[in-house]
Amino acid sequence: MAFSQKLEAWYTDHGRTLPWRGIDDPYRIWLSEIILQQTRIEQGRDYWFRFVEAFPTVTDLAAASEEQVLRLWQGLGYYSRARNLHCAARLIAGQGGRFPNTYEEILKLPGVGRYTAAAIASFAFRLPHPVIDGNVYRFISRLHGISTPIGTDAAYREFEALLLRLIDPQRPDRFNAALMDFGSLQCRPQPDCAACPFAGDCEALRSGRVGLLPVRAPKPKPTDRWFLYFDLRWQQDGDTYGLLQRRTANDIWRGLFELPLLESDHRLTESELQAEADRFLADSFGLRHVAYTVGPERLHQLSHRTIHARFLSAELPHAPAVCPPQLQALTVAEMEKTPVPRLIDKHLHRL
Numbered sequence: 001m002a003f004s005q006k007l008e009a010w011y012t013d014h015g016r017t018l019p020w021r022g023i024d025d026p027y028r029i030w031l032s033e034i035i036l037q038q039t040r041i042e043q044g045r046d047y048w049f050r051f052v053e054a055f056p057t058v059t060d061l062a063a064a065s066e067e068q069v070l071r072l073w074q075g076l077g078y079y080s081r082a083r084n085l086h087c088a089a090r091l092i093a094g095q096g097g098r099f100p101n102t103y104e105e106i107l108k109l110p111g112v113g114r115y116t117a118a119a120i121a122s123f124a125f126r127l128p129h130p131v132i133d134g135n136v137y138r139f140i141s142r143l144h145g146i147s148t149p150i151g152t153d154a155a156y157r158e159f160e161a162l163l164l165r166l167i168d169p170q171r172p173d174r175f176n177a178a179l180m181d182f183g184s185l186q187c188r189p190q191p192d193c194a195a196c197p198f199a200g201d202c203e204a205l206r207s208g209r210v211g212l213l214p215v216r217a218p219k220p221k222p223t224d225r226w227f228l229y230f231d232l233r234w235q236q237d238g239d240t241y242g243l244l245q246r247r248t249a250n251d252i253w254r255g256l257f258e259l260p261l262l263e264s265d266h267r268l269t270e271s272e273l274q275a276e277a278d279r280f281l282a283d284s285f286g287l288r289h290v291a292y293t294v295g296p297e298r299l300h301q302l303s304h305r306t307i308h309a310r311f312l313s314a315e316l317p318h319a320p321a322v323c324p325p326q327l328q329a330l331t332v333a334e335m336e337k338t339p340v341p342r343l344i345d346k347h348l349h350r351l
C-alpha cells in the first residue's frame with residue numbers, strides 16, 4: 001500500500017476531530033495555526049473560539065484595536081505573533097478582504113512561515129504543500145532514518161522534497177491533517193511501535209534508533225535579565241490607583257504594558273537594590289523616605305531570555321507629584337483590562 005493510503009487509513013480510525021478541520025475558511029484556519037504555534041490543542045481550542053466569536057471575519061479582526069487583540073491573546077505569550085496576526089489582517093482588509101490564495105502569497109503575510117503557509121494553502125485551497133513541524137520531523141526522520149539536524153534550512157529542504165513525492169495531490173488537506181496527527185498521536189517521543197502501521201517500513205525501528213531520532217541542532221543558551229518592578233499604589237476618589245507603561249522598544253513584550261521598571265545588568269545585592277530603588281523613586285517620582293517591601297526573586301522563562309524579576313510594593317499617601325510621561329495612572333479595574341505579560345499578570349492577580 002502507498003505511504004499516503006496507509007497514512008490516511010490510520011487517520012480514518014485515529015484522526016482528531018477539531019473545529020477548524022473540514023472547513024475551507026482560510027481566515028479561521030490561519031487563526032488556528034497561529035494559536036497552535038503557542039499552545040496545546042485543548043487550550044488552543046478555547047482561544048480559537050474566543051477569537052472567532054470576537055472577530056468572526058478577517059475584516060473584524062482588522063478593525064479591532066491592538067489592545068483588544070493583545071488582551072484576547074493574553075496568556076499565550078509570544079505577543080509578536082498576535083501583533084503580526086493583527087497587522088496581516090489589516091493588510092488583507094486593505095486589499096478588499098480577500099485572503100491570498102497561493103502558497104507564495106500566503107507566505108508574504110507577516111508572521112506566516114513555511115509551515116503555516118502550507119497548512120493554509122492545503123486546508124483552505126487544497127494545494128499540495130506538505131506541512132513540516134516538530135511532529136512531522138520526528139515521524140519522517142524515524143521512518144526514513146534521516147539524521148540531518150532538524151530546525152535547519154537544509155533539513156527543511158530535504159524533508160520537503162521527500163514529502164512532495166509522497167503527498168496525495170488529490171487530497172493534500174487530508175494528507176497533511178493525517179501527517180500532523182500521526183506525528184503527534186502515534187509517532188510520539190516514546191512511541192508504541194508495536195501498534196504502528198509503518199513498523200515494517202521504519203528505518204529507526206529496524207536499526208534501533210527510535211530514541212535517537214530526530215537529531216536536534218543545539219539551542220543557544222538563554223541570556224539573563226534582571227528586572228525590578230515598582231508597584232506603586234494610592235487611594236483617590238474612592239479608587240485604588242497604580243501606574244503602568246507601554247513597552248515600545250524593539251524588545252520582548254513590545255506593545256504590552258508593565259509596571260515602572262528598573263533593569264540592571266546583574267543580580268543586585270540587597271544593599272545595591274535598596275540604593276537603586278531609592279534613587280529610582282527619587283529621580284522618577286520625586287519620592288523620598290518611602291516605606292516599601294520587595295518580594296523574592298521570581299524566575300520567568302522565555303525562549304531566549306531568563307527574566308529574574310523582583311517586585312517592590314509601596315502604598316503612597318497620594319499620587320506622585322512627578323511622573324515620567326510614558327506612565328499612565330489607572331484604577332485597579334482598568335489595570336485588569338490592560339494587556340500585560342504573564343509575569344505582570346501573575347503579580348497583579350496575586351495581590
Ligand code: SF4
Binds near residue numbers: 193
Ligand atoms: S515504528 Fe515507531 S518510530 Fe517508526 S514510525 Fe512507527 S511509531 Fe514511529
